[in-house]
Amino acid sequence: MTTAAPVQPLPVVGAGVVSSAGYGLAPLAGAPAPGAAPEPAAGADAAYPPRPLRPVPGFKAADHLGRKGIKNLDRLAQLSLVACKQALEAAGPAAAGTDPARTGVVLATNTGSIAGYSDLLYETLTLDKPYLINPGKFAGSVMNCSAGQMAIRHGLKGLNATVAGGRSASLYAFRHARLAMAAGRAEELLVGGAEELSAPTAWAWHHAGTLREAAPVGEGSAVFVVRAEETPGEPVLAELLACEVGFFGWTGVNRRAGLGRGLTNGLVTAINRALERSAVAADDVADVSLGAGDHIGLDRVEERAVRLALGRLPDPVRVTEVLGETYSAGGAMQLAALLARWQGSPGSGKPRIGLITSVGHDGNAGALVVRERV
Amino acid sequence: MPEPTLRRVVITGLGAVSPVGIGVRDFADSLRAGRVGIGPARSFDATPFPSRKAAEVDDFDPAALLHHLDPDRWGRSALLAAAASRLAVEDSGIDPLLLSAGRSGSIMGTTSGESAVAQSLGGQWVTQGLKGLEPRLVGQLPAGQIAGAVNAELGLSGDAQTIPTACSASNYALGYAFDMVRLGEADFMLAGGADSVNRLTHAGFYALGAMAQDLPQPFDANRSGIITGEGGAALLLEPLEHALARGARIYAEVLGYAANCDASHMVHPDATSIADCIKAAHRNAGVVPDQIDYICAHGTGTPTNDATEVRAVRQVFGDRLPPISSIKSMLGHTMGAASGFGAIACCTALEQGFLPPTANLVETDPELGPGVDCVPGRGRDARVEIVQNHGFAFGGNNVITILGRYL
Numbered sequence: 101m102t103t104a105a106p107v108q109p110l111p112v113v114g115a116g117v118v119s120s121a122g123y124g125l126a127p128l129a130g131a132p133a134p135g136a137a138p139e140p141a142a143g144a145d146a147a148y149p150p151r152p153l154r155p156v157p158g159f160k161a162a163d164h165l166g167r168k169g170i171k172n173l174d175r176l177a178q179l180s181l182v183a184c185k186q187a188l189e190a191a192g193p194a195a196a197g198t199d200p201a202r203t204g205v206v207l208a209t210n211t212g213s214i215a216g217y218s219d220l221l222y223e224t225l226t227l228d229k230p231y232l233i234n235p236g237k238f239a240g241s242v243m244n245c246s247a248g249q250m251a252i253r254h255g256l257k258g259l260n261a262t263v264a265g266g267r268s269a270s271l272y273a274f275r276h277a278r279l280a281m282a283a284g285r286a287e288e289l290l291v292g293g294a295e296e297l298s299a300p301t302a303w304a305w306h307h308a309g310t311l312r313e314a315a316p317v318g319e320g321s322a323v324f325v326v327r328a329e330e331t332p333g334e335p336v337l338a339e340l341l342a343c344e345v346g347f348f349g350w351t352g353v354n355r356r357a358g359l360g361r362g363l364t365n366g367l368v369t370a371i372n373r374a375l376e377r378s379a380v381a382a383d384d385v386a387d388v389s390l391g392a393g394d395h396i397g398l399d400r401v402e403e404r405a406v407r408l409a410l411g412r413l414p415d416p417v418r419v420t421e422v423l424g425e426t427y428s429a430g431g432a433m434q435l436a437a438l439l440a441r442w443q444g445s446p447g448s449g450k451p452r453i454g455l456i457t458s459v460g461h462d463g464n465a466g467a468l469v470v471r472e473r474v
Numbered sequence: 475m476p477e478p479t480l481r482r483v484v485i486t487g488l489g490a491v492s493p494v495g496i497g498v499r500d501f502a503d504s505l506r507a508g509r510v511g512i513g514p515a516r517s518f519d520a521t522p523f524p525s526r527k528a529a530e531v532d533d534f535d536p537a538a539l540l541h542h543l544d545p546d547r548w549g550r551s552a553l554l555a556a557a558a559s560r561l562a563v564e565d566s567g568i569d570p571l572l573l574s575a576g577r578s579g580s581i582m583g584t585t586s587g588e589s590a591v592a593q594s595l596g597g598q599w600v601t602q603g604l605k606g607l608e609p610r611l612v613g614q615l616p617a618g619q620i621a622g623a624v625n626a627e628l629g630l631s632g633d634a635q636t637i638p639t640a641c642s643a644s645n646y647a648l649g650y651a652f653d654m655v656r657l658g659e660a661d662f663m664l665a666g667g668a669d670s671v672n673r674l675t676h677a678g679f680y681a682l683g684a685m686a687q688d689l690p691q692p693f694d695a696n697r698s699g700i701i702t703g704e705g706g707a708a709l710l711l712e713p714l715e716h717a718l719a720r721g722a723r724i725y726a727e728v729l730g731y732a733a734n735c736d737a738s739h740m741v742h743p744d745a746t747s748i749a750d751c752i753k754a755a756h757r758n759a760g761v762v763p764d765q766i767d768y769i770c771a772h773g774t775g776t777p778t779n780d781a782t783e784v785r786a787v788r789q790v791f792g793d794r795l796p797p798i799s800s801i802k803s804m805l806g807h808t809m810g811a812a813s814g815f816g817a818i819a820c821c822t823a824l825e826q827g828f829l830p831p832t833a834n835l836v837e838t839d840p841e842l843g844p845g846v847d848c849v850p851g852r853g854r855d856a857r858v859e860i861v862q863n864h865g866f867a868f869g870g871n872n873v874i875t876i877l878g879r880y881l
Contacts, residue, residue, distance in 0.1 A: 105658060149604075149605075200737070201750070205735075209638070210616040210617055210618055211587070211615065211616055211617065212638070217592070218592075218599070220674060220678070221674050222600065224596075224673050224674045224677040226600060228522065229522060230522055230523070230677040231522075231523055231524070231676075231677050231681055231685075233677050233678065233681045234681065235678070235682045235683070238677075238679075238681055238682060239682065239740050239741045239868055240740065241674075241678070242586075242638075242640045242868045242869065243586075243587065243617060243640070244638060244639045244640050244867070244871065245868075245869065247639075247869060248740055248868070248869030248870055248871070249740075251735045251736075251737040251870065252737050252739070252870070254737075255737050256735065256737055257734055257736070257747070258734060258735065259735070260639070260733070260734075260735035260869065260870070260871050261637060261650075261733075262637065262638050263635055263636070263637060264616065264618040264620075264621075264636040264637075265618045265634065266618040266619075266622070269618060272635050275633070276635070279650070279653055279654065279657065279659060282653075282657055283653040283656070283657060300599070300604060303607060304607065304612045304615070307608075307612045308612050308613055309609060345633055346631045346632055346633065347621075347622060347625035347626070347630060347633070348631060349622065349625075349626055350542070350625070350626050350629050366631065369631075462616070463625070463626065464618065464622070464634060
């Protein structure tokens, strides 16, 4: 019954990135320079598991946001707010003219601030009077805290969504924004993802056993200002075309029904569908931005799916080599790194097409198609 | 670019796993009777707390309801969502293979995600350090597992998106799923939400001064706050044409919705912003205030929420308020599932012709002003055509859905 209807391109007019590589798109363009290795401090901290880490070095929210209103914010909200501010500044004055009631947020997170939440959890399990925990911290421990804070700081009164979907959470956010625009629910959206590094998070990855031993756990936030329609004369970084995400992690349900769809086939389906709805041929894809490189088994699923869908694997952008695993923010970082490559290496003048893929052990898989603006 | 063809969307299946009953029949019977599902908290040690009550699903047996999921591999919130979704599919009478063969998925709201799993991990942290966390539980923790469980149980390959936007989350999920079916992005969607009772949420609402001394008494002059609750709520959304072609029972048509953000404070609700959201929902649904027969309130039972909510409703309806009741008086505050249960209550109200009550009401707060009909005590027979379901949340997230009887 559904149609694979072509999608309306959505202009991306600003990007804000805070990552272990630095601020903005440019530091994501290549592999880390020699000597630019991340601070070893966190890795030497006894609270952390024995594995590489990629924190945002020397991050102090007040340097970017001023001192007002940040005291009780956890690191996740601080990182999100910095990316959000930079994205709005990059978008320039046209963004400031949008109706606040038609401007909203779609932010990916799978857990909210693990550090903030687990501190409170620890207190409620150990205090004699657990109901004496800090109420402000409790209010800030909800998973939609970062999106709410973005709205408060910038007066964004439109829809305010927080989305989860494992490693594909950021792609769900792009898809969510696409749908909200198609339904006419917003004129401008701040879309992206955020992830925070803490000892409990690093231990969680360590225990999960899905990351390669040498794979670093990272953090950061990437946020994009996306419009329903572009303002004439406004600089546009790129256009978001179709984004398709699905779930392919059933345990035998459909195998019994003879439908036999696994994770690789699921990702192929998502890529094909996204290309079709973007009116883009497989041969037209110039660049692929991969996300699963740090995951045992998943890296092969992802590359195999791209080869099956495109018939080849163009020299991929591998942002995880720079940032490590950034989970909820992963897809947003993949888009940021793709845009960084395009900015750093001029094309032929013809707009390049990029493909961003995502796949997780939880069964989620997705693909986003973007087009360069020249 | 051609305009997308918009489809009409109806609700044809309901699934409730709630403190007042499992399955939509039991749930609706409890609502009509004003039955309260609150008792001593069992899922955590509540002895250090002055109030030890919670609204739990005591008799939840996931293995009895689920066909495919292994309960050991999923957290409680995921199991509640998957069980509610399975019940909704059974209630709809649709062929499950038709669902899994089509473009179908789930959008599930939550406040605290897998908080019961987090509580177990917290216990391991306290006794054994972070080194001692159990890998099996770590994998169950991410909130995305909630929608994932629904898709895994039903064999769905479409979107499995979890929306952790706190206490209006399942209303947002319902709205987003409605857009997906309306725009042709999906054939069938399960929408709803789930949360689990846990010690941290209990402590947090205490710390905020929002916990009821005894039972929750929304709209009462002596109301003192909430009781934390849990459950899974799910609604099956289907294109109208498809529902008609298969002769489905149609509970309601989703007429429209609106979502906005106060953008002013994380915790305190804002009456004008809520009123703006109601007006936008009416506009989007193509209805006027006079057509609304009933409001299923957010109605937490805190002094601030109920006063603000009634003030907001007055800004839109003037002094002719429709009956407005709070099912949280019976269910407790089921957090991310709350407005999903509200939507189910609205559907049964439309189908059976009654107004869900506000239980535990002794004296309607005179400070709420004249003309507030909270439907005290028990459900009341009434012909209901169009209803309005409220959900508000930390972060200032308001979502209002408008449901109508399909004629």
